[in-house]
Structure formats: C-alpha cells, structure tokens
Amino acid sequence: MTFSIDEARQVMAEADLLHGQAEINAAIAKMGEKITEDMADSNPIVFCVMNGGLIIAGQLLTHLNFPLQYEYIHATRYGDETSGGKLLWKVPPKADLSGRNILVIDDILDEGNTLVEIVKSCQAAGAASVKVAVLIDKQHNRKADGAHADFVGLSVQDRFLFGYGMDYKGYWRNAPGIYAVKGL
Numbered sequence: 001m002t003f004s005i006d007e008a009r010q011v012m013a014e015a016d017l018l019h020g021q022a023e024i025n026a027a028i029a030k031m032g033e034k035i036t037e038d039m040a041d042s043n044p045i046v047f048c049v050m051n052g053g054l055i056i057a058g059q060l061l062t063h064l065n066f067p068l069q070y071e072y073i074h075a076t077r078y079g080d081e082t083s084g085g086k087l088l089w090k091v092p093p094k095a096d097l098s099g100r101n102i103l104v105i106d107d108i109l110d111e112g113n114t115l116v117e118i119v120k121s122c123q124a125a126g127a128a129s130v131k132v133a134v135l136i137d138k139q140h141n142r143k144a145d146g147a148h149a150d151f152v153g154l155s156v157q158d159r160f161l162f163g164y165g166m167d168y169k170g171y172w173r174n175a176p177g178i179y180a181v182k183g184l
C-alpha cells in the first residue's frame with residue numbers, strides 16, 4: 001500500500017506532540033554533558049546509526065567537547081512498518097575497532113534488538129568498550145535480552161513515535177518534536 005502526501009499531512013495534523021523542541025534541546029545538552037564527563041579522555045569512535053540517528057547524532061556531536069572520530073553505520077529492521085523484523089545491515093562498521101572505545105548514537109531504544117546486535121558486532125570486532133546513547137528510551141516490557149542505553153535523553157510512553165529522526169512510513173523524520181501517531 002502506498003502512503004500519499006495527503007495521508008502524511010493528515011498524520012501530522014492528528015498526531016499528539018509529546019515533547020517539544022525546547023525540552024528536547026535541553027535533554028540533548030544534558031546528555032552531552034554526561035557523555036563528556038564520562039568519555040572525554042577515551043579517544044572514541046562515535047557511530048551514528050542511520051537513518052534514524054541522523055538528527056540526534058548531528059545535534060549531540062556539537063555538545064561533545066573533546067577529541068573524537070566520527071563514522072556512520074546503517075542498519076534497519078522496521079523499513080516502513082510499525083513493527084520490527086530481522087536486522088538488515090546496509091553499512092557495517094568500516095573502521096578498525098580493535099582496542100577502541102565506541103559510542104553508538106541512535107534515535108530510539110524500542111525493543112532494543114537493533115542496538116543489541118550493533119553492540120555485539122562492535123565487541124566481536126575487538127572494541128575495548130561500547131557505550132550507547134539514545135534520544136528516546138521507549139517504556140514497555142518487551143525489551144530484548146541485554147537491551148540497554150548508557151545515556152538517555154527522554155523516556156517516552158509506549159506509542160508509535162515520529163520526529164527528530166524517527167519516521168512513520170518513511171515520513172516526518174524532520175518533524176521538530178517527538179510526536180505520537182493517532183491511535184498507535
């Protein structure tokens with residue numbers, strides 16, 4: 001089923017705004033302070049998980065006040081669906097991770113399968129440590145074994161979200177807030 005521009009506009013018109021931009025900016029700044037305290041001397045490689053991690057990574061990086069190397073990885077398991085499947089690696093880590101400290105940045109820890117698998121793959125590549133930062137930790141009891149984030153911006157209720165990197169059927173990653181789809 002295709003999803004039209006009119007339907008995309010309607011989804012936004014009917015959505016609930018859960019967290020606005022000022023609150024999100026404050027949460028990102030606080031995450032940046034905590035990560036700087038914890039990782040400033042660790043010479044990390046910072047990975048953005050594309051596509052959803054784009055906005056949080058871009059904004060958070062400007063709050064990380066220490067030397068780091070940045071790269072992206074691309075893994076997806078939802079596509080345009082609202083429930084996740086098997087993780088598909090589109091761009092695996094390319095850098096030499098052996099002995100390195102890693103920070104993985106993503107938009108959301110939902111069931112956690114994506115980040116569990118990414119952390120495992122960094123560990124298997126010989127990383128010395130792997131930490132995870134997410135803008136959103138979704139509150140429910142369906143988390144995968146080992147699902148965990150070291151740095152969290154906001155804890156959000158169990159609804160289907162969009163905005164700040166998260167999409168609904170491929171749309172509204174650009175929405176300037178955390179929104180919940182009507183009825184989901």
Ligand SMILES: O=P(O)(O)OC[C@H]1O[C@H](OP(=O)(O)OP(=O)(O)O)[C@H](O)[C@@H]1O
Pocket residue numbers: 049050051052053075076077078079084106107108109110111112113114115166167
């Ligand atoms: O905790 P989980 O249940 O595994 O879900 C979280 C993942 O789902 C989304 O990615 P998605 O697969 O939708 O790809 P995208 O980043 O391109 O939107 C999101 O960006 C996280 O990476």
Ligand code: HPA
Pocket residue numbers: 078108110159160161162166167168
């Ligand atoms: O609530 C969500 N919204 C968008 N993408 C997602 N990927 C996992 N959970 C979500």
